[in-house]
Ligand code: ADE
């Protein structure tokens with residue numbers, strides 16, 4: 420790492436907000452703000468079991484992953500038309516650009532929509548057009564990752580893959596999300612093997628609530644190149660060494676972990692431990708509309724609670740580029756941009 424300029428602690432929040440960064444773990448359906456949920460419900464004539472935006476927001480008191488997912492899937496029920504998917508993704512991308520996100524790899528859950536009769540093409544094309552526009556307007560490169568819902572069957576995942584293949588050029592990879600406990604990665608061994616044959620990049624949620632064994636099988640059975648969450652890895656020293664040695668990135672989501680009671684408070688989050696163990700950990704927002712903040716808020720609250728320093732800010736932003744699926748030239752470009760940003764802070768010393 421190059422020699423960082425001295426940055427007084429009171430300047431750190433502005434540095435975190437201003438530094439260029441990538442976001443690698445954002446569920447686009449988790450960016451649906453209550454106001455947009457109500458607007459789309461009205462536009463599409465969908466009845467909601469909540470009387471108002473305030474009543475919906477008041478329901479955002481989660482005790483674990485499942486208690487969140489129940490509300491998250493209910494919120495997504497207002498999405499019907501291609502325009503709805505565009506509007507949702509555009510709202511996220513405008514916020515991301517304003518937070519100095521220069522690259523985003525965005526999860527979407529097609530089964531949540533196709534099960535309600537929404538055509539796969541409406542989902543993918545709506546999201547894709549928003550990604551295209553973000554690149555044109557903001558220079559933000561945005562890519563899509565299709566996630567399979569792990570509480571459904573592998574046969575359902577295969578049917579979803581088949582339905583998505585006409586749009587293969589619009590997504591770069593596949594992931595695995597939804598209810599973790601009781602749905603180990605092994606359940607999806609064959610469909611992930613097929614995805615790898617198709618040249619898709621592979622990620623999987625593992626070790627969010629589930630045991631280290633799920634991280635091992637995400638790596639060894641699914642061939643995951645990145646682990647989403649992965650915070651339970653600290654309970655297995657051999658696994659920690661494997662993740663560090665192979666520099667398998669973890670996409671950690673601090674506010675999500677606190678809101679879903681994975682950690683009792685931000686001060687007890689283990690991100691510093693993961694970095695100290697030499698892992699390529701990154702900071703991400705997961706479902707920002709539900710967990711109290713977008714990417715910069717995750718950085719700000721994490722740094723305040725763990726007393727992290729400017730060198731951690733540089734490392735985490737650097738890791739976000741390294742861990743991305745962008746090509747080497749793009750990574751080097753963003754890493755140079757990051758270095759120039761920190762060097763530019765010197766002038767204000
Ligand atoms: N889908 C949306 N957010 C998720 C999370 N944090 N874990 C698993 N599945 C999800």
Ligand code: ZN
Nearest residue numbers: 446596647705
């Ligand atoms: Zn997630």
